[in-house]
Amino acid sequence: xxxxxxxxxxxxxxxxxxxxxxxxxxxxxxxxxxxxxxxxxxxxxxxxxxxxxxxxxxxxxxxxxxxxxxxxxxxxxxxxxxxxxxxxxxxxxxxxxxxxxxxxxxxxxxxxxxxxxxxxxxxxxxxxxxxxxxxxxxxxxxxxxxxxxxxxxxxxxxxxxxxxxxxxxxxxxxxxxxxxxxxxxxxxxxxxxxxxxxxxxxxxxxxxxxxxxxxxxxxxxxxxxxxxxxxx
Numbered sequence: 001x002x003x004x005x006x007x008x009x010x011x012x013x014x015x016x017x018x019x020x021x022x023x024x025x026x027x028x029x030x031x032x033x034x035x036x037x038x039x040x041x042x043x044x045x046x047x048x049x050x051x052x053x054x055x056x057x058x059x060x061x062x063x064x065x066x067x068x069x070x071x072x073x074x075x076x077x078x079x080x081x082x083x084x085x086x087x088x089x090x091x092x093x094x095x096x097x098x099x100x101x102x103x104x105x106x107x108x109x110x111x112x113x114x115x116x117x118x119x120x121x122x123x124x125x126x127x128x129x130x131x132x133x134x135x136x137x138x139x140x141x142x143x144x145x146x147x148x149x150x151x152x153x154x155x156x157x158x159x160x161x162x163x164x165x166x167x168x169x170x171x172x173x174x175x176x177x178x179x180x181x182x183x184x185x186x187x188x189x190x191x192x193x194x195x196x197x198x199x200x201x202x203x204x205x206x207x208x209x210x211x212x213x214x215x216x217x218x219x220x221x222x223x224x225x226x227x228x229x230x231x232x
Contacts, residue, residue, distance in 0.1 A: 051089050051099070053079045058100045063142045067149040072096075098159045101150045104143065105167050111135045112174060123230075126178035127223060129171075133199045134218045144207040171196050187229050198222050 057079035061070040072093055076083045090096040115132035119125040133139070154160040175192035183191055202218045205211055 047089065050079075050081070050085070054081070054086060054089060054096060055100045055103050058096055059104075059142065059146050062100075062146045062149050067153055094157065094159065097150070098163070100146075101160060101163050104147055104150070105163060107137060107143075108133070108167070109170065111137055116174075122178050122181040126175070126182060126226065129174045129178060130195055130199070130222050130226070131219045134202070134215045134222070136215065139203075139206060139215045139218060141206065141209075141211070144203045148204060148207040168196065171199070183229055191225065191229055194225050195222065198225060 054075065057075045058070065060078050061075050064070075065074060072086055073083050075096070076086055079085075086096060090099065112129055112132040115128035115135070116125050119128045137143070150160055151164060154164040172192055175195055176188065179188040179191050179195075199222060202213065202221060206213050206218070
């Protein structure tokens with residue numbers, strides 16, 4: 001009996017030990033997994049930050065030197081990196097410029113969405129679509145100049161042309177969406193085209209050196225066509 005009891009105790013002890021060792025192993029594995037995950041996330045954040053820095057440096061260089069003269073070396077120097085760093089994040093100069101153009105378009109859409117969200121009626125939403133194009137984030141010489149450079153080169157680069165068409169399509173869609181609710185059908189399509197052309201023209205004017213065109217005046221000009229069609 002004593003022998004059997006001891007044997008049962010020994011077996012019980014053996015059965016209790018593996019879970020303890022297993023818990024230690026799991027804990028260690030989880031810790032390693034967390035450290036590895038943190039390291040991966042850290043690398044991803046660093047990569048994203050560097051991409052943003054390079055895109056901002058591209059904007060600065062294109063504004064300063066122009067499209068053709070904004071070389072990989074100049075952009076890298078502006079961002080505080082070596083030329084080789086760019087090729088770790090972008091295939092080539094065209095790839096970097098495409099990413100920059102997409103980033104600019106995303107900013108346009110962000111400003112428009114924020115303006116629409118604060119409007120209470122369809123007419124105010126239509127006004128918001130228009131006036132958002134003259135917000136401080138967009139209607140400044142740097143943004144307008146860089147956008148103009150990319151727009152001018154869209155005819156020679158299919159990727160830029162695709163982004164330009166997308167930009168035009170999204171603006172027309174927003175204008176048509178609300179113009180169709182506040183203007184007669186015969187007027188809404190014509191107004192949307194007219195408004196888009198006015199916005200483009202004001203951006204081109206503001207991109208010129210020594211332009212004295214202010215955001216306030218630009219908004220009044222752009223909204224003038226709408227108010228005229230509304231009979232106000």
